[in-house]
Amino acid sequence: MTEIENSKDLISVLWSGADILRSKMDANEYKDYLLGIVFYKYLSDSFLIKVYDLLYDEKPSTLKDAVEAYKEALNDEESSEELKKQLAEECHYVMEPELTYTHFAEEARNNSFNREQLQKGFNNIEQSDPIFADLFADIDLYSNRLGTGDQKQSDTVASLIKEIDKADLLNSDAEILGNAYEYLIGQFASETGKKAGEFYTPQAVSKILTRIAISGQEDKIGLSVYDPCMGSGSLLLNAKKYADKPKYIKYYGQELNTSTYNLARMNMFLHGIAAENQKLRNGDTLDGDWPTGEETDFDMVLMNPPYSAKWSAAAGFLQDERFSDYGVLAPKSKADYAFLLHGLYHLKSSGTMAIVLPHGVLFRGAAEGKIREKLLRSGNIYAVIGLPANLFYNTSIPTCIIVLKKHRDGRDVLFIDASKKFNKGKKQNEMTDAHIDEVLALYSKRETVEGEAVLASFDEIEKNDFNLNIPRYVDNFEKEEEIDLDALLKDMEKTDDELKQVHGEFVSLLKELTSSDEAIMSSLNELIGRMER
Template sequence: MSEDQKRILEQQLWNIANTLRGKMNADEFRDYILGFIFYKYLAEKMELFANDILKQDGISFRSLTATDSQTLEIVEAVKEESLERLGYFLKPDELFSEVVKRGNNDVEGQSNFILEDLQKILTNIQLSTMGTESEDDFDNLFEDMDLNSTKLGKSPEARNEIVVKVLTHLDKIDFKLESTELDVLGDAYEYLISQFASGAGKKAGEFYTPQEVSMILAKIVSTGKDKLRSVYDPTCGSGSLLLRVAREVKEVSNFYGQELNRTTYNLARMNMILHGVHYRKFDIKQEDTLEHPQHKDLTFEAIVANPPFSAQWSANPLFTTDDRFSQYGKLAPSSKADFAFVCHMVHHLADNGCMAVVLPHGALFRGSAEQHIRRYLIENRNYLDAVIGLPANIFYGTSIPTCILVFKKCKESPEDVLFIDASQHFEKVKTQNVLREEHIEKIVSTYRNRLEEDKYSKRATLQQIADNDYNLNIPRYVDTFVTEESIDINQVANELKSLENELKDIDQRIASFCVELNITTPF
């Protein structure tokens, strides 16, 4: 698929999404449209899988609607295979296109009212997984799609009309699932998530990291590797950051994540499945990561995160005996959980691993407990590998400048820490600052090669950092001061004198014109 075709597809989906825009707020219509797309994906994947199984018998899956024992036996056999391989099951009459036919009165003798039928199908997808390995991955995936909500329309008929309209438009789009080389639907889904994030204001950070920042994090943690045993995001949002890491390597064996918000947690699981990640290869949990970690005994080869900036947490004194925090002697302050997330991530980092986390700039220089934790990580452990300053106003919902901290337990350059000041390298697009490909490449290549460049990057020794009392503020290490050009005062004085003489000449000419015209001179 060409870039032009891809853009056309993305625009088609966004236009369909906007069919619901007038009915509800952005958060709500996001959940419906992404849910409908996900249902279409599951149905088409199911049909392709079933038809492949039945091909040798010359049977199509959607034709198996009879209720005789032989047909039911075939359907049951397909179900068993589907639950093992796909993790879920849909009956022939539950396929997306079949529901659309009923909604458009294309099925003789049936009403076009499909809401109850559709709600039941969405529930059946989840029920089909009960008692199987994939049960947790499909549990309540569609809970945010209440088809009886008055947000869709005041009457059942009005709600049915808008749902049929949306499904009909979606049914006309070919997601090319039969092509294993293309991830058309996955890319389109990512596009929609980013579009919703750009219009979600302060709430956007709950579920989406801007793609250019995701690329930097993913490229950093995958440096020197083409396969990763595991990748983890303790605040995974929609899962986009995890999936971005997978694009940078040939293979990721397992994906792990945790997310507090229930709706966003559902979105992350959908996103994984839509990108073809097998249900056995991802483990996304819903809970508060700091208070109730769900992957306690695991370490990960790559860790990426964009935690909520300076969020509050309990800082319960009981955590001083928690293995994640006990070694530091102090807990991150309750008003700012930034270093609580750092400590949590460092605890889960494998010895051969790399972690990259986005934090607000304040985390580089704030004192008290945060300074104490920074000192321990650098002086006692020597885990800090790089500090990267990003431009302000590149995150949705906040204009504050941010940074990326990179940690490794086994550093290739144990004698120093690389500081990169990329804060002035961006392109302004309307009200948002944007990192272009060349800006991303410059950051990544500077990090990978540990390059020093005047006014951009510097390798600081551990002693220099200690001399700065473990203050990591980037200008202390990367000198960005630009000397202004000297001014020749005599030349400026002469230019002013010349201008003054020109003004006198002009005044005399104006006065002579006024005399000729017999009018009063203006001065």
């Protein structure tokens, strides 16, 4: 079976699990159940494969074989302690045989499934290592949403376990599973609409941001990437697709929403990211700076923050190192520049930052205008890329990507208008890989291309009062063809002649009509008279 077929099969099984829950709750709720239980299966299957490998130095034929081998090994008290110690070191958790997913699936098929045991399994994982703390907190196995009464609720969970057990993780590598998980997250984003903004950046936008930020750093060993508004972690994880040595990437991310933070942690593990290479935090990016005590600046900063969000803008932030150089703060009603400055503060001198924001940041005045001017005078703004409207699930407004550098020679800014590079979709517009390549080519070329890109000098930007509105620089107005008035008049005369001819023919046909009913004939003659006037 090919990797694509395997991936499609996996997606099909996982998505059919959603069907079990779809009639009971909305997508924003059932995504937590589905993705959480898929993740528990991943932890369980990975654990059993590791057990078998440690015992026999090979992969098991089936997970059931692995469970049996594990039970047998635990009977030997002396060697079992050594085995558990080794498993705890390598997996960061230890599962008892009766708490493995394989065991739960067997019980579900025999109608003897006990959800208290699954809850115990969740608790054991959460308590085994800080990286798993509260990971399954959003899964309420006793919720009325699952059905009325204990039996129906338990049956729903058992049905979900049986369905997801069809997913063959034993013969799927991390990339296939990770991609299937990403697909599910994308499908949930489509179903949840506005709420999707909390956890999902469309793949096309993620690709552009990542390819821009990683450009020139692809071969760096130990590449560090930071997303202070990471959502489900999809944007962070894009880095491994374009890095030459993905195994050594260090991921740093912060997320305010706890449910979404848990989703990001699961997503990291499902993509095979080692625990020591991921530092994720549940917290408010603007209210408290992070990271502070470890590595604090990064090769790549990627951001898709909530647009025009409210924040405190308290006077104390003027002393905060992230904002103190600018003399003013982003307004309370629009935190866009607060997010941008936070990201820039954590960027390495040699790194690149790419952030998605609404177009207002390019031209709004007052405090935002002052911050923008300071950034431009410092040469921090490297490029501005206008994206098509209606790309995101949670907003139809057009957005832009701002590319920033910490220190560089020159203060010119590349403007790219990519607003027309899309295919119209049913719900959202879509940028294809061809569109993305076109944008990247313009970015790499870094020169003026008529109707598409302009490399503007600092003097030109200063003359425009530091307004970065893209149409001021890139003229993509398509001139309409000139109309030949003589030809138009001839066409109109010809049409008039044709209408007169048809009119005459119609009147002649009416005159040929007869009826013995005097009233009908009277009405007919009146109509003919009117048409001949």
